[in-house]
Amino acid sequence: MSTQNPVFIPGPTNIPDEIRKACDIPTLDHRSPAFARIFKPAIAGVRRVLGMDQGEVIVIPSTGTGGWEAAVTNTLSPGDTVLTARFGMFSHRWIDLCQRHGLNVQVIETEWGMGAPVAEIAAALSADTAHSIKAVLVTHNETATGVRSDIAGVRAGLDAAAHPAMLFVDGVSSIGSMPFDMAGWGVDIAVAGSQKGFMLPAGLAILGVSPKALNAMENATLPRTFFDFRDMLKSYATGGYPYTPPVGLIAGLAKAIELLEEEGLEHVYARHHRLAEATRRAVGAWGMTPCAATPELYSDTVTAVVVPQGCNGTDLVQLAASKYGVAFGVGLGEVAGKVFRIGHLGMLSDVMLLSGLATAEMCMADLDWNVQLGSGVAAAQEYLRNSADVALAQAA
């Protein structure tokens, strides 16, 4: 695999040189003011990216999955009921995690390619007049299928039922790349990871926690030690950690936020939308469709491409890696072989994306799929050249 080629997996994402350099710092005492000077701007920046107006940001040496575990163990007790839907590998893994923690998971089975079933969630909440549901768990951007769910719609269901359940959102593959409005959507815990929209190496779970979730923490009895928010918050007050933090990654996080805000979050989101739309134009020109069932479900960070009957998406991913040194994502779980995934998030430009689409096409031709070389690239080129923001490109 050439280290010069960009990756087109939906995380980990390409790392800008400025972030790699920012992570490379000499050892420093994490109990000294020098660490607080790195840590505090990083935390303040995360608040802005998550769209928080109150509550706390927690950054844990872990990954997104650890972030889910922290969310659950800090706020719930064994036997508590949580409501969620299964519509892809990541929503599935969240269910598994809750079950292993002894929670009573009320699952709404949903077709892969669909998003969180807002109406069914609302109905389940209205039916729960005893308020036994303690939290609703939603995967904002299902990375396995390239589906974005309507978090505002889930919040509306909670409000309509006047239900006091907390709302936990997995934003691991959306936060920093697609609009996220923790305050506006009334999200109680938002979970992100360092290696997707934040363009860092893996190694940090990044959470926004509302006052309501912080309150729940006081009575929650699921066991936690390393992930205990109470210990973290006590140490944060003095600018530090209850254990040795990954200082380099946190320095990188501060730099990542600087880069996102230099570009402007609105422009970052617009760039992701444009690159996603160019990808979808290419997919259409190949005669294929996204796995996401309808346009309002389309993710702006990853497209799961449904391959034609008789083709296997995993063959394309393996060939791209072995012959061209380029990484795409395989289909996971129920859609294994039926799709391949193009990640288009993080540090990515028009030129980088076109190289990925061209590579995918070469693989299709190599595999004797019925696709005209250049067809998808031409559709993406046509869209990109007509939607380019010239002023922005020149400034960058």
Ligand SMILES: *Cc1c(COP(=O)(O)O)cnc(C)c1O
């Ligand atoms: C990547 C991802 C995760 C898992 O994150 P890890 O950092 O690999 O633990 C969870 N949810 C979604 C939606 C993801 O894309």
